Amino acid sequence: MKKRYLIASLLLTGFATSSYADIRVNGFASIYGGQTLGSDDALYNYSDELDWQNDSLFAVQVSADVMDGLSATAQLLARGSDDFNAEFEWAYLTYEVSENSQLSAGKMRIPFYRYSDFLDVGYAYRWVRPPQSVYNLSFSTYEGLSYLHNSTIGELDSSLQLMVGAVDTDITAITDSDAAELKDTIGINWSLSNGWLTGRVAYFVSEASIDVSGSSELSGLLNGLQAYGLNQQYNNLAIEEDDAYFAAIGIGIDYNDILFDAEYTQFEIDNSILAKQTQYYVSLGYRMDLVTLSATYEGNDDENSNDQFNQVPRSITGPGGVQIPVVAPGTNPPLYLQDATNLALASQAAKSNAYSFTVRYDFHPSAAFKVEFTHFEDDLSNNDADLVTFGVDLVF
Amino acid sequence: MKNFIILTLILFTSCSLSAAVDVIVHPSNANAIDAGDIKKIFTGKAKSFADGSKALPITQADGNPATDEFNQNVLNKSSSQLKAYWSKLVFTGKGTPPEEAANDAEVVSLVSKNPNLIGFVSKGSADGSVKVVQSF
Numbered sequence: 001m002k003k004r005y006l007i008a009s010l011l012l013t014g015f016a017t018s019s020y021a022d023i024r025v026n027g028f029a030s031i032y033g034g035q036t037l038g039s040d041d042a043l044y045n046y047s048d049e050l051d052w053q054n055d056s057l058f059a060v061q062v063s064a065d066v067m068d069g070l071s072a073t074a075q076l077l078a079r080g081s082d083d084f085n086a087e088f089e090w091a092y093l094t095y096e097v098s099e100n101s102q103l104s105a106g107k108m109r110i111p112f113y114r115y116s117d118f119l120d121v122g123y124a125y126r127w128v129r130p131p132q133s134v135y136n137l138s139f140s141t142y143e144g145l146s147y148l149h150n151s152t153i154g155e156l157d158s159s160l161q162l163m164v165g166a167v168d169t170d171i172t173a174i175t176d177s178d179a180a181e182l183k184d185t186i187g188i189n190w191s192l193s194n195g196w197l198t199g200r201v202a203y204f205v206s207e208a209s210i211d212v213s214g215s216s217e218l219s220g221l222l223n224g225l226q227a228y229g230l231n232q233q234y235n236n237l238a239i240e241e242d243d244a245y246f247a248a249i250g251i252g253i254d255y256n257d258i259l260f261d262a263e264y265t266q267f268e269i270d271n272s273i274l275a276k277q278t279q280y281y282v283s284l285g286y287r288m289d290l291v292t293l294s295a296t297y298e299g300n301d302d303e304n305s306n307d308q309f310n311q312v313p314r315s316i317t318g319p320g321g322v323q324i325p326v327v328a329p330g331t332n333p334p335l336y337l338q339d340a341t342n343l344a345l346a347s348q349a350a351k352s353n354a355y356s357f358t359v360r361y362d363f364h365p366s367a368a369f370k371v372e373f374t375h376f377e378d379d380l381s382n383n384d385a386d387l388v389t390f391g392v393d394l395v396f
Numbered sequence: 397m398k399n400f401i402i403l404t405l406i407l408f409t410s411c412s413l414s415a416a417v418d419v420i421v422h423p424s425n426a427n428a429i430d431a432g433d434i435k436k437i438f439t440g441k442a443k444s445f446a447d448g449s450k451a452l453p454i455t456q457a458d459g460n461p462a463t464d465e466f467n468q469n470v471l472n473k474s475s476s477q478l479k480a481y482w483s484k485l486v487f488t489g490k491g492t493p494p495e496e497a498a499n500d501a502e503v504v505s506l507v508s509k510n511p512n513l514i515g516f517v518s519k520g521s522a523d524g525s526v527k528v529v530q531s532f
């Protein structure tokens with residue numbers, strides 16, 4: 001932490017002493033309280049006790065024009081969910097290649113979604129939080145390069161972003177914290193807008209590895225498969241340098257104070273225990289001067305395809321044609337690895353939907369008050385939860 | 397609700413007064429500049445004039461009558477919408493909002509000294525040291 005501050009202060013002093021450096025300091029903050037309405041209900045890390053940390057954050061961004069066309073930007077972000085420990089969320093250099101294209105290098109946001117870039121800047125959108133069914137990946141930054149090209153195609157504004165880089169962080173996959181590596185991530189993110197209608201597509205490919213040793217059940221199962229020499233089945237379950245893709249399509253309308261947003265995303269890591277995920281939301285909003293009302297419906301559906309089940313044989317042929325049952329050693333009654341694998345694959349399924357109502361009130365030129373009610377339904381367990389969140393987003 | 401009524405009244409009165417703004421540039425700036433160009437320059441979508449020279453917009457402080465007028469009539473955005481728009485660009489390294497002047501006089505004085513600048517002032521605030529290219 002100390003080291004980080006030192007870097008920040010060095011950056012600052014380094015630029016400040018250069019007489020040409022134009023330094024800009026901006027920031028944003030969100031202060032939110034929330035609680036679920038039913039006893040023992042939990043949603044988005046909220047419980048039935050009022051919590052002020054989950055969605056609260058504070059960020060300061062320092063950017064400096066180093067010289068002609070070259071700038072450096074660092075964004076320090078302290079999240080309440082992380083005990084307000086400040087971390088560099090973004091830290092990158094940007095070079096203006098031409099008037100309408102820029103090349104950036106460093107730590108940046110992966111543009112998975114329409115609102116990815118300003119995920120944390122609550123002031124920039126109308127919800128308390130972007131629809132979580134879609135915005136549910138537990139990581140959002142990468143290290144690498146980004147090329148952005150803005151142009152006009154006829155009457156349309158086009159914004160094309162190409163990114164290449166890697167992610168190396170702990171994510172929520174099998175457990176809440178699994179070491180993950182996404183190598184050779186390449187992506188394209190393209191938006192077209194005519195002023196009131198915006199369309200967007202994004203597509204990413206990567207080579208994913210996730211260390212599952214945090215889950216004793218899964219690592220035990222993988223070891224078992226290896227012990228029986230079932231390497232193909234092992235590879236179909238383990239997440240080791242597997243091809244992954246992420247695809248998104250989105251639309252946004254802002255017309256005569258009527259707002260509409262919809263996004264659909266799909267994500268899969270091939271030949272792995274992780275299920276193919278599809279998620280979407282549609283959101284309708286209406287702006288009345290300082291007050292914006294929104295209603296949002298969202299859904300998430302994760303499922304492993306049928307051909308992944310029953311891939312583990314119940315027995316293998318040993319020396320002399322003896323049939324050896326493929327079971328977990330020392331289990332009585334014997335636990336067949338086929339059943340254990342099927343269970344593990346089935347455990348990745350998820351199906352949920354939610355609807356929310358949000359009121360945003362711009363009570364100040366740089367701040368907005370929001371209150372949001374969310375009803376969430378888990379379609380597999382038939383559990384549901386109601387959540388109310390309220391608070392303030394500001395920019396400075 | 398009471399606030400709403402007051403706000404609506406304020407809005408109506410400001411509309412009926414129909415203050416107007418003049419968009420001004422340096423006298424040496426011979427570019428044809430229409431409403432679309434102005435909108436693009438003030439939203440960061442265009443960074444130069446037709447002749448290729450750099451265009452640097454200057455806005456005025458929030459709450460100045462000229463600012464409100466310009467935001468509504470030229471950019472078609474409320475000050476909150478505009479702030480949200482710039483937040484999206486600022487916090488993603490994709491753009492920087494225009495520099496802000498305190499009042500009409502400061503805009504006139506800055507524009508009169510720099511051929512790259514373009515600003516707006518309340519109707520009638522411009523003097524001979526600048527050129528009015530559009531009025532709204």
